[in-house]
Amino acid sequence: MMNLKVGILLAVSLFAVCSADSCSNNRCGTFDLNAYDCQCNGECIYHGNCCSDYSTLCDPDATCSGRTCYNGHDTGKPCQCNDYCVQYKDCCPDFPAACDGSNVVESCAGRCGPGTDTGASCQCNSYCLKYGDCCSDYSELCESGGGGTSTTNPGSGTSCSSVSVSDSEIVAVSYNLWSMDVNAAGPNDVTYDLQSSTTTGATNDAAPGPFFTYVNEAVFQRTTFQKLRAIQDNYIRKQGFTEDVTAQEEQENSDFLDAVLSTEIGQYLYEFLDSKNLAGCNGIEGFKQLLNVIWFGMYDRSAPDDTSGFEHSFVGEIKGSKVSGFHNWMYFYYEEQYGNFNYQGYISQQEPNMVGMRHTWYEAPKSMNGFTIGTSPEIELALYTLCYLTRPGSLCTINLSDEFGEAVERKIQTWTWGGEQAQGYPKYIASAYFLT
Known part of the structure; x- marks a missing residue:
């Protein structure tokens, strides 16, 4: 199995900053894929293409510097430094460098849904049962009814309870x-x-x-x-x-x-x-x-x-x-x-x-x-x-x-x-x- 620290660093490389360009010359807030390899608008965090000096020049809150890594979701910040920022595509640009992945919690809390989280050693999607890599709390958190409604399949006689969607x-x-x-x-x-x-x-x-x-x-x-x-x-x-x-x-x-x-x-x-x-x-x-x-x-x-x-x-x-x-x-x-x-x-x-x-x-x-x-x-x-x-x-x-x-x-x-x-x-x- 892939070392967890290596795995999450590989995953967050998808969100790594671009170093070829800079947010200088009044580029903060702008977006131009044709002219620049990296961007300086708020969406660069989601797309993983912020320039290396984005947090310095454009948004001083868009950094993990001075924050405790893997300490939950901070609603007052534009980007995150927690366990699940890779999955939700809201990691701060310096997350790979500032947080080494040593405190990742192998849980499905907040992770139930489609897609594979390459930064985790266990998964919380519908295919983890097939591949045998579900997190230990997958059944409890992702398959439980959660107070949802029951749906029945015509002709099959089977039913399942829906899981609430936030x-x-x-x-x-x-x-x-x-x-x-x-x-x-x-x-x-x-x-x-x-x-x-x-x-x-x-x-x-x-x-x-x-x-x-x-x-x-x-x-x-x-x-x-x-x-x-x-x-x-x-x-x-x-x-x-x-x-x-x-x-x-x-x-x-x-x-x-x-x-x-x-x-x-x-x-x-x-x-x-x-x-x-x-x-x-x-x-x-x-x-x-x-x-x-x-x-x-x-x-x-x-x-x-x-x-x-x-x-x-x-x-x-x-x-x-x-x-x-x-x-x-x-x-x-x-x-x-x-x-x-x-x-x-x-x-x-x-x-x-x-x-x-x-x-x-x-x-x-x-x-x-x-x-x-x-x-x-x-x-x-x-x-x-x-x-x-x-x-x-x-x-x-x-x-x-x-x-x-x-x-x-x-x-x-x-x-x-x-x-x-x-x-x-x-x-x-x-x-x-x-x-x-």
Whole structure:
């Protein structure tokens, strides 16, 4: 077995500072991956690319100097010098030099979740049982019910109790998921024109031109975009008509979920939720079945089986004379191209590329809607699912990153359908969307 001290020093080398450049010349607070090998903004601690003089020139608190190593979490400091800073990616830049790893506690306290902690001699993820390297308290801390809820797998007869998920875990996991979105549109792939601002109570068209001015449609040839696009024409636009889900459409749903779960985002989401017994408790196929039920399960809004959480969120519906749902930017783009969607002005805008707006769809109005522009289908589904399974029917605080790599706090609202129970799983998703 690897010497513990050597192991943790190898692990924290991932967070080692860059020495090729400096934070001098007024670089504190700046971020430029093209011009510099190391950075001088607050996020360099998380990404492990702070310049060697970052703490000296930019943030005197970002150091282990003068602090007791492995002495718990210090909420008053921007970085940590404790046992778990490697796992949570918040070690101070000088952690490897200042702390020698001699006091590492081999425990799962605060460590239950996906991923391998290379700085520890024992693990606390769902695979440690397979590889025989679980910490001694893994079963007690990571597999116990912790006052959670019991979920049952359809057809299996098995059940497991969920483990509570802290707000800080949701923030950390959402930030990690966002950083994995390699299929997102690049900065030159999408341009849009906000034109004039408007209000939710207005009725005039404050934006005579289209919202999108350019989209590189090659982005939509990426697998998850293709699989999503194949599903978006499977639904009746108006509520009140029973949906006839064909075998082909069921296969398209399955293909989409397979594509999402094959991405790094899908795998990471599964591992985290599985570590909390929130992924169906029956392997990756059980998680896929869970996603299929909560997202694609049909339920009654205005008629028997006339809607699903997926249709509401990733496509949209017309309820009476107004638009309901409709939160996916790719569908927005195509519907605008076809002349079905009329952008009427923006209400809010915030990083990263989030726009709140007023619009019509087939002339039916929506006084306020929000979109994240350029995101991949897998990140949208993952973040919505993360929030729904950990904070169902409520506001969920997440962390994303802006164009400069800085963490930004955002919120997702999910709603559960209050009617039929989804076969022992959590209730069907009624809606999920970013608050913009």
